[in-house]
Amino acid sequence: MRKIIVAFVCFFISSVFAESNLDESAFTKRYVKAVTTKPEVTSAQIKGRLEVEMTYSGGGTSTAYLDNAYMNYLSEPEKLDVIIEAYISALTRNSSDAKANIDKANIFPVIKDSGYINHITELMSEGGEGELPFFYEKLNDVLYILYAIDTPSSIKFMPKEDIANLDVKEEELRDLSMSNLMNAIESLQIKGDPSTISMVVADGTYEASFLIYDALWTKETFPVKGDIVVYVPSRDVIIVTGSKDTDSLETVKGIVHNPENQWAHAVTNVGFIRKENKWVKFHH
Structure with missing residues (x-):
């Protein structure tokens, strides 16, 4: 059984890259440098492996997952800047798409830990904002449930006003989002x-x-x-x-x-x- 589990884990964490290519960390930093030049993005933080969280001038946040972008880069390393720009453009479009597709059927649950919540709280405090830009609830002392509109390149967490506009009671979100996920x-x-x-x-x-x-x-x-x-x-x-x-x-x-x-x-x-x-x- 240990061999089975370890093999499964290795699927997530092992790759072999050409020495001349940027590694995952360098690629992610290159993406952050590029995305923070966009006027609508006020900050970008690396949250994990090929994972970047953006904060927008309007107060919202979204998370970009760069797995596909990095694989595209490895296939055509000479097109590094073109690939990054294409994914940034897709992120901007999908942020707009998320707003356009706010619907009860598109709400999904996302699990985060207390470290994530604390980090966002600190960012908002530094920016002079008193509240987190999205709704969340505690699952226990460590884990939290956030609710999101999912797009092909990012997950946009829902603020309280979006939930209120859908006429969904906060106590109904857990069952509704889980039902949506099971259907999806x-x-x-x-x-x-x-x-x-x-x-x-x-x-x-x-x-x-x-x-x-x-x-x-x-x-x-x-x-x-x-x-x-x-x-x-x-x-x-x-x-x-x-x-x-x-x-x-x-x-x-x-x-x-x-x-x-x-x-x-x-x-x-x-x-x-x-x-x-x-x-x-x-x-x-």
């Missing part, structure tokens, strides 16, 4: 051995969001030893094991906390245990 993905699968170590696999983007799909988290689905424990190191990775399965826990922790594993679109390396139909920080 082609399949939800459990890979590995559900009784020891397994992974939740959906669309490669919203796996972490399935933490709020309560019907999934039963001992019938995951007949592990003890209570269900999950780790969500990345937005597209949920690893599941049992609180009393010592060997499996050590295997999972070894993967999640391995400093060589640079998780794309990181969430947190903290584990969570299922107690009374809620996720609580796991102390082991």
